[in-house]
Amino acid sequence: MTDIFKKTVSVVLTAFLSLAATPEPTSTARLAPSSLAPSSDDERPPACASPLLDEARAAHERLCQEETCAPEDLAVLDAAVAALRACALRRQELSEVPPLPAAAARWIFPVSRMRPQDSMGGPDGKGYLKNRRVTCYASARTGHPAHDLFVRDRRQSGRDREGRAFEALAVEAGYVLATREGWTPENGGAGGNYVLLYLPARNWVAYYAHLDTVAVRAGDRVEAGAVLGKIGRSGRNAWASRSPTHLHFAIWEPGRNWMPIDPYAMLRRASVSSASASE
Numbered sequence: 001m002t003d004i005f006k007k008t009v010s011v012v013l014t015a016f017l018s019l020a021a022t023p024e025p026t027s028t029a030r031l032a033p034s035s036l037a038p039s040s041d042d043e044r045p046p047a048c049a050s051p052l053l054d055e056a057r058a059a060h061e062r063l064c065q066e067e068t069c070a071p072e073d074l075a076v077l078d079a080a081v082a083a084l085r086a087c088a089l090r091r092q093e094l095s096e097v098p099p100l101p102a103a104a105a106r107w108i109f110p111v112s113r114m115r116p117q118d119s120m121g122g123p124d125g126k127g128y129l130k131n132r133r134v135t136c137y138a139s140a141r142t143g144h145p146a147h148d149l150f151v152r153d154r155r156q157s158g159r160d161r162e163g164r165a166f167e168a169l170a171v172e173a174g175y176v177l178a179t180r181e182g183w184t185p186e187n188g189g190a191g192g193n194y195v196l197l198y199l200p201a202r203n204w205v206a207y208y209a210h211l212d213t214v215a216v217r218a219g220d221r222v223e224a225g226a227v228l229g230k231i232g233r234s235g236r237n238a239w240a241s242r243s244p245t246h247l248h249f250a251i252w253e254p255g256r257n258w259m260p261i262d263p264y265a266m267l268r269r270a271s272v273s274s275a276s277a278s279e
């Protein structure tokens with residue numbers, strides 16, 4: 001066993017034990033009254049806070065920065081998902097939150113006010129280029145195991161004719177695994193500002209990249225259609241003027257080396273949300 005792997009295992013175990021031992025305040029159990037309300041009310045701590053989620057974010061950052069797929073980083077991400085799952089089940093057992101719904105037959109389309117047929121890049125989902133491993137990159141070498149979902153904005157403003165921002169929405173109920181904000185062209189990062197959303201009903205993780213702003217925090221429980229942030233142009237390639245404004249949306253499967261899954265069929269028949277930005 002390598003030193004870094006030993007260290008990772010020890011960090012993961014310590015964090016997991018501390019999570020299991022910490023009682024969570026019951027005041028955090030109430031869900032937002034509207035499923036479309038942002039769940040990051042500053043007064044309200046995340047539903048499932050854990051140091052393990054910080055570890056997961058760091059592991060994901062390494063994965064995206066280095067274009068590698070280190071087994072120890074995937075192990076950290078797996079442990080964070082297991083912790084979220086355990087927390088969700090515990091809260092359900094304590095009747096602090098309603099049970100998570102089963103896998104939705106139809107998703108909410110992840111970009112507000114856009115119809116799948118107007119938003120999805122490439123004819124018939126051809127924008128999805130297979131790769132047999134998790135990646136934050138898109139290139140001839142890595143493929144593009146994701147769908148780019150475009151918005152109709154004016155002069156790459158991220159806003160429509162009425163000046164409304166487009167929002168990134170939870171396709172179904174889940175828990176926020178990690179987020180990043182504060183991307184600049186100088187500090188790098190292929191995905192820019194992003195949200196990783198764990199979807200317990202399918203045991204999938206959804207990756208929402210190139211966001212402008214992020215409205216949720218790691219550990220938040222969100223309902224289907226909840227606002228995760230605003231669609232933007234952050235990220236190495238998305239920032240460039242040649243790139244139309246879009247959401248990079250990928251699905252990965254934890255526990256199976258984070259294999260990418262093509263969500264084309266679910267996206268194509270997703271229902272359109274009329275959510276509009278609050279400003």
Ligand SMILES: [Zn+2]
Nearest residue numbers: 138146148248
């Ligand atoms: Zn993309």
